[in-house]
Amino acid sequence: MLSDLNHLRDGESASIHEIEADPALFHRLKALGFQSGRCVTVLRHGILKGPIQVRIGTTQVILRREDAARIKVQRVA
C-alpha cells in the first residue's frame, strides 16, 4: 500500500517508492541514503508537530513532516 513517509507510525518500516522533491532537496535526500527500493524506519515523532526521526541503513536523519511528505513509501506488509 502506498503512503507518505510522514504517515508512518513510530517503529514502522517501509520501502521507498519515489521522491517527489525539487532537485536541491532530491539530491540532499539521495546523499543521505534516500533512494527508491531502500528500507526506511520511523523511530519517533517530535512533540508539537515537530520533526520525525528516521533510520535508513546505518544513517539516522531528522526531517520536518512537510519534507517527509515528499517521500512516497510502500508499507511492508
Added chain:
Amino acid sequence: MKKIALVGMPNTGKSTLFNRLTGASARVGNWPGMTVELMTSRVILGDVYTQIIDLPGIYSFHGFSDDEKVVRDFLEKQSVDLICIILNATQIDRQLPLAIQIRNLGIPVLIVLNMADEAKAYGIAIDEVQLSEALSVPVVLMSAKYGSGTGALVASIQRNLKSDHPPVTGDLTRAFAADHQIESETTQALNASVIFPTVLREDRTALLDRWFLHPLLGLPIFLALMLGLFQAIFRLGKPLQDGIAWLLSQGRDLYLDPLLDGFPPLLSGLLLDGLYNGVGTVAAFVPIIILFFLGMTVVEDSGYLSRIAYLMDSLMAKLGLDGRSFVMVLMGFGCNVPALMGTRVMRSRALRRLTMLVIPFSLCSARLQVFLFLTSALFSTDAAPFVLFSLYLLSFLTAIATAFMFKGYFPSTEPFVIELPPYRLPTLRQVVLRGWQEVRHFLHRATKFITAGVLGVWSLTHLPPGTVANSPETWAGHLAEWMMPVLQPIGIDSQLGLALLFGFVAKEIVVGSLAAIYGLEGDALMGLMAEKFDWVEGYSFMLFTLIYIPCLSTIATLKSEGSLRFAMVSVTWSLALAWAACWVFYQGARLLGY
C-alpha cells in the same frame, strides 16, 4: 610543495583527520557542516613537503548551499596534486557515490575510510583491497580520532605524490555525468568488498535517544544539562580566577610598584593603573573562559547539538527559523563569529540572513566576563547566579523578539533535513587542543584589542596633563558631556558610558577599562563599583552591554557574510533595542521605588 585537498560529506571526521595530519588545531565538531573556514596547513608528510586544505563538508556536487559552492569553486579553479576523499566507513553505502563522482573529476584521488572503529562496532566488514581494486583507487581504512591507520595513510599519500605531474584542476562536468553509471559502479564495488550485518543492534545511541529525544522530558533534560554544565564551570573556575587575581595583585605590590617608583606619575599611572590593571582584570577570567570552551567542545563533539535542533525545530519554525538556527545561537554563547560562519550550511538566503540577525544577541563569552564581574560586585553570592541566569534568558528573549519582528522580511521554505550522528565522546587530545586554541585566541585579542582599548580609555580619562583624573576637564569629560543626554535616561553614568564606547571594539575591554578608569583591580575595584552604583544602574548597564552592539569582529563578519547594508540594519536595530529595553527597565524600576 604538493597540494592536498580533503573532501568529504559533513560529519565524516574530516577536521579530525586534518588535525591528525597537521597537528594544528582546526575546529572539530560533531555537527554537520562544522568546518566554516578553509583551514590550511603546511606540513612534511614522510619526505614530502605538502600543503593540506580542509574543504567544507558537502553532500553532493548538485548542492546549492554556500559551503557546496565553495568546494565546487575551489576544485574548478585551484589546481591540486591529490584529493583525499574522506568517507564515514559506517555509511559507506551512501557515501561511495560521492567518492566516485570526485574520482571522475580527473584529479588523482585517495579514499580514506574513516571511523573504522565505529564500523567494526556496527559489525560492518570492509575489504579495502577488494574495494581498491573495484574502484581503481587506493583505499586506506583508519580512525582519525584514535590514530590507527595514520601510518598507512601517510605512506599511501607519499606513494601517490611521487609522480612529477603538475597539479590539476577538476572538470566538474564529469562529476555530473551519468548518475546511473555511478549507481551501478557503487553496487558492484560494495558487493565485492563490504558485508553489512543483517540486523543492527540496539546500541547506546538508541538508548540515550529514548531519554534525550523524549517528547516531554527532552527539553527539561536539555535545560538541566546546560544548567549543570554552567554550575560546574563556575564552581571549578572561581577558585582559579581568584588565584590569578591574587597572583596579579601580588606581582604589582611586590615587584612592579617598587620598580616603577621613580617614574613620572603619569607614565607609571599609564603602565600600572592603565595597562597592568586593565589587562590583568581581563586575564583573571581566562580560566573560566577556557573551562567554558572545554565544556562547549564536549557538547559539540558529542552529537547532542543535532538532538537540540530536533527538540527546538517546531518552536523555531514559528519564528521563521529552524532547529539549526537555535543550535547556532547556542554556539554563539562561545563566540558570535564562528556561529555566524556556521550559517553557511543553510541554503536559503532568507533563512540564513534571519539567523544571522539573531545570533549577535547570543550572550558570548566576552560579555560573560563583564557580567561575571559586575554580578559578583553588585549582588550577593546567592543572588549573583540568578542575575546571570536572567541575562541568559534575556539573551534568548531578545533573539526571539528580533526573529519575530523581522521574519516577515525573510520568508523561507528551506527544507529541514539533517543527519543525526551517533553519540560520541571526544578524546582528551581533542578537548585539550581546543582549550589551547582558546588561550591562543585570547592572547591574540589581548595583545591587539584589549591593550589598545585599555590604554585609550586610561588616556582619555587622565589627559590632558594637569587635570584631575575622571574630572569634567579631561577629554573623557568632554566626551561624556556629549553622551549624557542619551545615557542619563537609562541610568548609565559617563565613566560607564566610556567603557561602553570602547566595548564596541571588544566586550573584554569593558571590564579592562573600568579597571583602568578607576586605577583599581580585583576586590578593590569591585568594592568601588558596589559603592558607586546601585543594582538598578548596574543591571541597566549589563542589559545595555548584552544587547547594544556586537563586537567589531562580529560586525565585520555580518558585513562579509551578508552585506554592508545588512550589517548596518543589525547594528541599528540592536542599538535601538538596547536603549529601549534599558529605558523601560530603568525608568520602570525607579518608578516602582527601587
